[in-house]
Amino acid sequence: MPIYEFRCRACGKKVELLCPTGAQPGPCSACGGRLERIMSRFAHHRSLQSRLADIDTSRPPGDDYYRDERNIGLWARKRMQELGCDPGIDFDGVVERARQQVKEQLQD
Ligand SMILES: [Zn+2]
Incomplete structure (x- = not known):
């Protein structure tokens, strides 16, 4: 399913x-x-860095946030960056598996 931006x-x-x-x-x-x-042809092409920059880690992400499986792991990654933690070698693998699980749940 495509990602759309709404206001x-x-x-x-x-x-x-x-x-x-x-x-x-x-x-x-x-x-x-x-x-x-919102008609935005840039929404599909945002870089990881710009997505990370948008995340407000002062509060937990809302329910809508995780409807977009690309967002899974971003919040945690940013929080770890802020705390100066190394996410570890397998962080991307863990995130990828979590994304797959959500995708499968969305398809049910
Ligand atoms: Zn409103």
Whole structure:
């Protein structure tokens, strides 16, 4: 499923969601307002660094965050960077397995 970027018409919050083409997303997770799709041809091509830069580790990610399986591991990775921890050699492997599991669950 493609990733689309949406913005809440009420509060302006931006989210990226996995969404079947043409389907309407649910309401805004922050205020319940209606989400509208933002036409962004850059959304699909963001680098890992820019995705990491967007993460606010001062609070836990919301439920919507993990609907996008690409986000799994990013939050933890950034948190570890901030703490000066080495994620370890197998970190990417662990993340990849977690992503696969979520993908399989989404397909059920
Ligand atoms: Zn909102």
